[in-house]
Amino acid sequence: MKRRNFLKTSALASSSLLVPRFLQGNNFGKRQASRTGKILVVVQLSGGNDGLNTIVPFEDDRYFQLRPQLSIPKKEVLRVSDDLGFNPALEALRGVFEEGLMTVVNNVGYPNPDRSHFRSMDIWHTASDSQEYLSNGWIGRYLDSACGGCPPYHALEMDSALSLAMKGERHSGFAMNNPGQLKRASKNPFLESIASQSHEEENLAYLYKTMIDTQSSADYLLKKSKTHPSKVNYPQTNFAKDLKQTAELITADCDTKIYYVNLTGFDTHANQKGRQGRLLKQYAEAMKAFVKDLQQNNLLDETLIMTFSEFGRRAAQNASGGTDHGTANNVFFIGGQLQRPGFFNAGPNLGNLDKNDLRYEVDFRSIYATILDDWLEADASKILGRSFEGLKIV
Amino acid sequence: MTSASKIKHLYWRAGFGLSPKEWATKQNWSLNKAIEQLFTQAQDSKAITTPDFLGSRSNEQLKKLGKGELRKLKKIGQENVRDLNVAWIERMSQSKESPLLERICLFWHGHFACELKNPILAARQMNTLRQHGLGRFRDLLQAMAKDVAMIRYLNNQQNKKRKPNENFAREVMELFSIGRGHYSEKDVKEAARAFTGWSSDLRGDFVFRKQQHDFESKTFMGQKGTFNGDEIIDILLEQEATASFICRKIYSYFVNEKIDENRVRELSRDFYESDYDIGKLLRQIFYSDWFYAPQNVGTKIKSPIDLVAGIMGSLEVKFTTQKSLLFAQRALGQILFKPPNVAGWPGGKSWIDNSTLLLRLNLVAYLYRAAEVAFNDKDLEAKNPGRKMQKLEAQTNFNPLIALFDQQEEAAIFMGLKNYFLQANSKLTQTQVDAFAVKGNKEDYIKSVALQIMSLPEYQMC
Known part of the structure; x- marks a missing residue:
């Protein structure tokens, strides 16, 4: 890490920590819930977000040489530090960053990177090595280790299907698009009438348990989702809707510790600029509203939001105004309790590429170790199968 | 257990269940006859037709194709692969065709898990599995080592004398034959050298590239020689651990995930002594008493393909669009030709989470009503953002089922349907059931009871 960067971030940290901006201006009502315990929100950007055009090394000539048409012009970059800036589509997040509520970790990846979406996403989900195939995910294994008596929605994905990350050996997360839809799909008077029958055979008992859990969770989540309607204006996008729903459940003191939200469409092989811009804007605006919502309820300090994508993209642009599948990428942390807001480390070294790809510097499992050990108070080395040093940022 | 029940169990594990018509006939058969018919049908079954996707284009012509033409070809290829997918699951659902062959192919497809995007390679791999799936494991493994889709999937194209790529050699041992713990990293390196130069051309034919092959001496599992890939496989099959690895997997798939170690030891010894005769191994299982023991019947969670093929067979489901059938596979978590990775589908409880279970329980009702289902697919949306409702466009036909029971009283109908499903x-x-059944005429009663029974968690088991 460059010393200059470090000074920059610590200066940023101290000033913002002294006077949180939300206390200066709008001081909204106190939170109504009495939540204890920390919350994790995982945001997945699917398709491989182009990290190099997200966090732009605008002082690096090589960046502009690698991307003659695709680079973000210097004057458009949002300069949040001396040498790394935001894609202009992230305007809405600038305030969050400048208030010290965001840490950007650059060059996150893993050895022997795989360029298949599916495979690389599986690697991220299972926290495996590149050559290793695991059938359960890091959050699922956290549930296995932490959840004797957790409710089924202890880890909740805002989606119709459950991601591999959320599947454990014995415990899995819970998936729903929205509570209303879940309630409609799980409503079945016939099955409800026979649900209480006991079954001895293990697999059948498991099916019955999952069915009953789903029915009761649907009721609980529907009720919780109506308890504390958000007072913040969210954009009209699906992603924002998911975050709003997350905020409403958090503020209603829903018994969920981990939320999982997806934003997809980042596979920008062609005409990247417009498309990535639209997606990043969706991301930033929804996230801004989400942060504001949590702040107004005094819950941002208890929330950690981690955003990742399965890989970054090639350093150089391709011939179709896009980029192809690459390797290392940036990961964002957002929350009220970050120990090292700003840039955790320097941006990629474009003079030292590995066959035209960015080199990773931080293993993504160190990110998980940070979250598991320092935020969820779990045993990361047990869940990840070996020890990864945390980043000490939360 | 009655002979009829045994036949039903046999057909669920060795096939994909019985259609109402087949059930009407076969419930009166002897078990012996049913087992033998499965093997006879498998023998008589024809190879599937390889789509003529590249036409008469030569390798040279293919090399010169422009971007636009390639894109067009790719699109046709995807459509052809979809056709193959649909045709396969339709074959599975037809219990009068060759259920055992389709079942063993699905097993091997999960064992030699390989994503298939090119229809020629997909059809060839299917035909390899069909040809050797019930034959000798040695022939199967050696054919798969020369299977072009597999070679490409596991980067053996890049496995060259000067720069060996170990991916294929590692999986041959770890996943396809002997399993972890029975070989060293050195063995992987040496085996990789033996497979150097095993490659393919643009038309999808296997090519041995002599100049890329390492003809030097190798030391593999304590033996020394100028081994090629086939000889490496021979050495692997000399190890009893290979017979045991394959038997465990077969037992866990066909009999019970909970392994009975004594039984598997017995099966492995016989399998090894039979020189890896897969058909013989399956016969041994199907003819055993323990295969029909209560702990092995109805205790397996159906895979999504088992479930869909079974419903198709029972209700003569016709998916009016291919998209609907593929959507069902995707939403339930198992797409033919698209295993999650080279380790295949983990199976068992891993099929089940709250969302897949809900869809499973509702599936027959959705198909019956051709309902819209809310499901967003992150993989598809990575390319085309936006969430869409998916429609399950399908037609069901209850008539064969009704014909089976419409001469009976309600109590007998209920028992008969319960027993069948x-x-x-x-x-x-x-x-x-009657609390929710439609009464009045027998057709409606049969239909409504069938729909209820097929919505039970018990229906997810086989």
Whole structure:
């Protein structure tokens, strides 16, 4: 890490920590819930977000040489530090960053990177090595280790299907698009009438348990989702809707510790600029509203939001105004309790590429170790199968 | 257990269940006859037709194709692969065709898990599995080592004398033959050298590239020689651990995930002594008493393909669009030709989470109503953002089922349907069903009871 960067971030940290901006201006009502315990929100950007055009090394000539048409012009970059800036589509997040509520970790990846979406996403989900195939995910294994008596929605994905990350050996997360839809799909008077029958055979008992859990969770989540309607204006996008729903459940003191939200469409092989811009804007605006919502309820300090994508993209642009599948990428942390807001480390070294790809510097499992050990108070080395040093940022 | 029940169990594990018509006939057969017919049908079954996707284009012509033409070809290829997918699951659902062959192919497809995007390579791999799936494991493994889709999937194209790529050699041992713990990293390196130069051309034919092959001496599992890939496989098959690895997998798939170690040891010894005769191994299982023991019947969670093929067979489901059938596979978590990775589908409880279970329980009702289902697919949306409702466009036909029961009284209908549809022990009573059944005429009664029974968690078991 460059010393200059470090000074920059610590200066940023101290000033913002002294006077949180939300206390200066709008001081909204106190939170109504009495939540204890920390919350994790995982945001997945699917398709491989182009990290190099997200966090732009605008002082690096090589960046502009690698991307003659695709680079973000210097004057458009949002300069949040001396040498790394935001894609202009992230305007809405600038305030969050400048208030010290965001840490950007650059060059996150893993050895022997795989360029298949599916495979690389599986690697991220299972926290495996590149050559290793695991059938359960890091959050699922956290549930296995932490959840004797957790409710089924202890880890909740805002989606119709459950991601591999959320599947454990014995415990899995819970998936729903929205509570209303879940309630409609799980409503079945016939099955409800026979649900209480006991079954001895293990697999059948498991099916019955999952069915009953789903029915009761649907009721609980529907009720919780109506308890504390958000007072913040969210954009009209699906992603924002998911975050709003997350905020409403958090503020209603829903018994969920981990939320999982997806934003997809980042596979920008062609005409990247417009498309990535639209997606990043969706991301930033929804996230801004989400942060504001949590702040107004005094819950941002208890929330950690981690955003990742399965890989970054090639350093150089391709011939179709896009980029192809690459390797290392940036990961964002957002929350009220970050120990090292700003840039955790320097941006990629474009003079030292590995066959035209960015080199990773931080293993993504160190990110998980940070979250598991320092935020969820779990045993990361047990869940990840070996020890990864945390980043000490939360 | 009655002979009829045994036949039903056999057909669920060795096939994909029985259609109402087949059930009407076969419930009176002897078990012996049913087993033998499965093997005879498999023998008589024809190879599937390889789509003529590249036409008469030569390798040279293919090399010169422009971007636009390639894109067009790719699109046709995807459509052809979809056709193959649909045709396969339709074959599975037809219990009068060759259920055992389709079943063993699905097993091997999960064992030699390989994503298939090119229809020629897909059809060839299917035909390899069909040809050797019930034959000798040695022939199967050696054919798969020369299978072009597999070679490409596991980067053996890049495995060259000067720069060996170990991916294929590692999986041959770890996943396809002997399993972890029975070879060293050195063995992987040496085996990789033996497979150097095993490659393919643009038309998808296997090519041995002599100049890329390492003809030097190798030391593999304590033996020394100028081994090629086939000889490496021979050495692997000399190890009893290979017979045991394959038998465990077969037992866990066909009999029970909970392994009975003594039984598997017995099966492995016989399998090894038979020189890896897969058909013989399966016969041994199907003819055993323990295969029909209560702990092995109705205790397996159906895979999504088992479930869909079974429903298709029972209700003569016709998916009016291919998209609907593929959507069902995707949403349930198992797409043919698209295993999650080279380790295949983990199976068992891993099929089940709250969302897949809900869809499973509702599936027959959705198909019956051709309903819209809310499902967003992150993989698809990575390319085309936006969430869409998916429609399950399908037609069902209850008539064969109705024909089976319409001469009977309600109590007998209930018992008959329960017996036909469920393998697992169910405490379901007629009173419970009747509380929601449509009464009045027999057709409606049969339909509504069938729909209820097929919505039970018990129906997810086989």
